[in-house]
Amino acid sequence: MIDVKNLHKSFGDLKVLMGINTQINRGECVCVIGPSGSGKSTFLRCLNLLEKPNEGKIFIEGKDILNTACNVDRLRMDVGMVFQHFNLFPHMTILENLTLAPVKLKLMTEDEAKAKAMELLTRVGVADKADSYSGKLSGGQKQRVAIARALTLSPKVMLFDEPTSALDPEMVGEVLEVMKQLAKEGMTMIVVTHEMGFAREVSDRVLFMDGGFIAEEGKPEELFDHPQNDRTKSFLSKVL
């Protein structure tokens, strides 16, 4: 479904990605782990073109998204994204956060969007907060709303950029639970995370990134229990 070929990205002189090659299949949940500065987030952000790669190709459902003919806004409707810092719109109610995009993009009427939003909010368990502003929500609730918001356009892939890193420890569980549910329902997910427990339990495949490369990838049990690469070993020994 997603095919990444020889992806390079640098910020000025700083080379962040130095040739990423991978494929992600439909319905797969892939976790990306690795030390900070290894390019995990940049890789993820390239997939919906929040960062413009310098070199390489990305195909999503066979479409070359780096081709200038590709409509970036259209692409992003198919690729939902959840951010570390939630990025809810603070001047709107939770419900308005969810209905903004489908209504303004004329994909749904106001009523359809509201119905869909309430359904999603119920699914992530924050329906009672629909008319509140994000300032009144806990971190865990905010992130669950952010997940619901990313789902309003029924994307084909969901990207998660360290979704639990900004949360208080007691709220991590509720967010991971929503993500686990989503994975079970067959959503294609790419998750940059430091939650090794989640990666091991939920993901179908784990990518270990280091220094701008995918240093090792494999099924979670293989990668966590029998890492082949020395850098993977040393990273896992520090975090597990």
Add this chain to the structure above:
Amino acid sequence: MTGFINDFKFVFIDGNRYEFILKGLGVTLGVSIASVFVGVALGLLLAIMKMTEVNREKKTVLSVIANIYIDIIRGTPSVLQLLIMYFLVFRSRLGIIAGIISFGINSGAYVAEIIRAGIMAVDQGQMEAGRSLGLPYKQTMRYVIIPQAVKNILPALGNEFILLIKETSILGYIAIYDLTKAASYITSRTYKMFLPLIGCAVIYYIIIKCLSMGLAKFERRLRENDRR
């Protein structure tokens, strides 16, 4: 005490000299208000021109023009700008109009920076969140960024208006009888320095105090909205 009252009567009442003050006050306020409209309109235009480079991620013709404009206006004294506008551009005619345009042009440069800074101060993540939902740049600006930026911009814009009111006291340079010029005219007629000058200062102070109190109240309201 009677001495003060006599002086006050002599300076302001005799010869209906208070009329100069009132007329001057009218000119000061009129020019300030008109200039702030010109300034905001120009500032908005300049800010949009400047922001084109943020969207394209490189300098554009428009952003370069806006930068040069802002650079020149901020780099020269406003008295000089006023003199150039009145004597060179308007050929010593239509002083009030020349004043309004000159102050508007001057204010526009600062307003542009206020608007740009207000927009840039909105968390970058908001733009990313909007774009990642498939909203185009313009719609994200309109529905997500601008409504939040307004809260940063309005108080600073109020400040700019206050500065502008004080700035218009240089209108006397092109022989326009604003509040300051009126006071100095009275000193030259009465040979009394204290009352006209202090009286004039008190009027400025009261106007600006009222404005800044109103502004503080307005800012508090905006902040309360944030906490709901």
